[in-house]
Structure formats: C-alpha cells, structure tokens
Amino acid sequence: MSSFPPPLRRITVLSGGVGGARFLQGLLHGLRTGAVPGGSAATEVTVVANTADDWWIHGLKVCPDLDTVMYTLGEGIDVERGWGRRDETWSAKAELEAYGVEPTWFGLGDRDIATHLVRTQMLEAGFTLSQVTEALCRRWLTPAHGDTVRLLPMSDDRVETHIAVADPDSPSGRSVIHFQEYWVRLRAAVPAEAVLAVGQDAATPAPGVLEAIAEADLVVLPPSNPVVSVGTILGVPGIRDAVRATSAPVVGLSPIVGDSHVHGMASQMLTSIGVEVSAGAVGVHYGSRSAGGVLDGWLVDSRDAEQVRRLEEAGLRARAVPLMMSDLDATAAMAAAAVALVSDGRA
Numbered sequence: 001m002s003s004f005p006p007p008l009r010r011i012t013v014l015s016g017g018v019g020g021a022r023f024l025q026g027l028l029h030g031l032r033t034g035a036v037p038g039g040s041a042a043t044e045v046t047v048v049a050n051t052a053d054d055w056w057i058h059g060l061k062v063c064p065d066l067d068t069v070m071y072t073l074g075e076g077i078d079v080e081r082g083w084g085r086r087d088e089t090w091s092a093k094a095e096l097e098a099y100g101v102e103p104t105w106f107g108l109g110d111r112d113i114a115t116h117l118v119r120t121q122m123l124e125a126g127f128t129l130s131q132v133t134e135a136l137c138r139r140w141l142t143p144a145h146g147d148t149v150r151l152l153p154m155s156d157d158r159v160e161t162h163i164a165v166a167d168p169d170s171p172s173g174r175s176v177i178h179f180q181e182y183w184v185r186l187r188a189a190v191p192a193e194a195v196l197a198v199g200q201d202a203a204t205p206a207p208g209v210l211e212a213i214a215e216a217d218l219v220v221l222p223p224s225n226p227v228v229s230v231g232t233i234l235g236v237p238g239i240r241d242a243v244r245a246t247s248a249p250v251v252g253l254s255p256i257v258g259d260s261h262v263h264g265m266a267s268q269m270l271t272s273i274g275v276e277v278s279a280g281a282v283g284v285h286y287g288s289r290s291a292g293g294v295l296d297g298w299l300v301d302s303r304d305a306e307q308v309r310r311l312e313e314a315g316l317r318a319r320a321v322p323l324m325m326s327d328l329d330a331t332a333a334m335a336a337a338a339v340a341l342v343s344d345g346r347a
Contacts, residue, residue: 016229026331
C-alpha cells in the first residue's frame with residue numbers, strides 16, 4: 001500500500017546564491033521539524049549550484065553562488081548582506097586599493113580570501129571544481145549536516161555569464177562585460193541588452209549532477225534568478241533533458257512577487273530576454289513538462305493569485321501562497337506548500 005504523501009528520501013535543488021540559499025535553510029528546517037510532508041531529518045538534499053557567476057580576480061578563483069550556499073548552510077554567512085563571511089574585515093581590499101590595483105569595485109574580505117586561496121591552490125594542483133567543493137564542504141556542511149546535504153557545481157568546466165550593455169563609444173554600439181561588473185560595479189542600473197553564457201555549449205554536467213536529478217524523489221527550482229542562476233544551470237547540455245526525464249515531480253517557486261523581484265535582478269534579466277516581469281510569465285517561461293518545459297508545479301505569492309488560472313491553462317499545477325522568506329518557519333511553509341502542490345494525487 002502506497003503512502004501519502006510519498007516519502008521524500010532524496011531532494012535535488014537547482015540553486016543560485018542568496019535566494020536559493022535562504023530557501024534551502026528553510027527547507028532543511030522544515031525537514032527536521034516535520035513541517036515538510038513526506039520528509040524527515042534523514043532526507044538527503046543535493047544542491048546543484050550555478051557557477052556561471054564565477055570569475056578570476058587578483059589571481060584567485062571566486063565562486064559566489066557555491067560559497068553563498070556553503071556559508072549559509074554552514075552558519076558562516078553574513079546574514080545582513082546575505083553573502084560573504086560573518087564578522088568580516090577588509091584590510092586586504094584597502095591595501096590593494098592603496099596600491100591602485102584594479103578592480104577596486106569588487107572587494108574580497110579577509111576571511112573570505114582563505115576560501116579562494118584554498119580553491120585556487122587545489123585547482124592549480126589538478127583537482128576539479130567538484131573535488132574542491134567537496135573538500136571545502138567538509139569544513140562547512142559536514143559538521144552541521146553530516147551526509148544529508150551535498151553541494152555540487154553545475155559543471156567542472158568554465159562557464160561565465162557576460163552581459164551586453166549599450167556603449168556609444170564602441171563601434172558596435174555595445175560592450176560585453178562580465179556578470180560581476182554588471183551586478184557589482186553597475187549595480188544592474190543600466191539595461192541588459194543580451195545575456196551570454198560563454199563556454200556553456202561545450203560544458204558538461206559535473207559528476208553526480210545528472211544522477212541527483214534522475215534519482216530524486218523531488219526536484220525543486222527555488223526562488224533564484226530564472227535567467228542567470230537556474231537558467232544557466234538548465235543551459236548546461238544534458239541538465240534540462242535530465243529534468244524533463246526524471247520520474248520525480250518538479251516544482252518551482254516564483255522569485256517575482258507583484259511586479260518585481262524580491263532580491264537581486266530578475267526584473268532586469270527577464271526584460272533582456274523578452275519575458276514579462278510577473279510570476280505567471282516566469283512559470284510559463286519555464287514551461288510545463290507535458291509541453292516540453294521543465295515544471296510540473298509553480299507556486300506564486302498570494303498577491304499574484306489572479307495568475308494561477310493562466311498557469312493552469314499552460315499545463316501547470318499552480319497555487320498562490322505566501323512566498324516571503326521572512327524567517328525559517330515561513331520558508332519551511334513555502335517548501336511544504338511546494339511539496340503538497342505536486343504530491344496531490346501521487347499516492
């Protein structure tokens with residue numbers, strides 16, 4: 001006799017940085033407190049993180065989304081900023097500025113630098129990014145979560161998001177800059193004319209990624225950026241097909257509430273690819289698996305309830321619930337609602 005809801009032994013989450021990390025905190029809290037139906041403290045959670053934000057600076061390999069997830073789940077994150085280390089100092093940044101070393105607009109904290117030094121030394125010694133990430137997580141994730149939480153890069157290959165912006169001084173009328181320059185230096189304040197994932201077509205999924213999707217009992221697209229976070233993960237050849245093919249239900253949570261994003265720059269990125277900035281439009285952009293997309297269900301915020309019908313007409317299960325991650329219990333409730341949405345009728 002089958003159980004209802006079906007037991008959640010393994011959950012796979014395709015995550016960006018801040019939004020994805022905060023959702024994961026709530027998901028794990030919900031699993032441990034029994035708030036997530038079918039789950040338990042023994043449920044294994046695999047996080048496949050976006051690495052297209054990665055870049056090299058001052059000779060160091062920096063992986064913002066991997067580190068944000070790692071620090072957040074390891075209780076080392078600066079909670080107010082949502083990124084970087086808690087109790088950080090910035091002496092190295094000040095010294096580099098005193099030497100006039102560019103870029104001065106991107107700073108590495110003194111404590112954070114240690115992570116990048118270890119990563120860079122291991123990469124230069126011939127280890128893959130997956131192996132390096134596993135080693136770093138022995139400090140951050142293993143003490144808190146044992147073997148129940150695993151963090152994987154989407155690919156061991158170099159993939160970088162670049163943004164095309166208007167540049168009247170360029171012969172083409174535009175310049176292409178690294179995502180970090182667009183986000184940190186320009187603060188996403190100028191329109192993005194195009195988003196380019198350099199190296200993506202030649203990349204392959206990191207070891208364990210396809211298996212984590214195929215063997216999951218649930219696949220989740222958290223409220224991360226649908227273009228430059230979840231979008232770049234799905235863009236690695238083989239990953240989108242794996243999501244479409246998995247026997248697990250696939251559910252997503254909207255990063256758009258009302259007419260804007262809750263955090264980050266989803267509005268700017270959606271505009272750059274011609275997608276309306278709304279919770280319903282993002283769900284339709286991902287698409288229903290029954291129509292060649294990647295979703296079975298899509299949660300929107302309560303204030304976007306009028307968009308549920310549009311989503312259902314596009315072949316998606318949809319529901320409107322509170323989607324503000326104000327605390328762990330609220331976020332756990334979001335995770336529980338996501339599970340319930342795609343568990344209905346699966347007993």
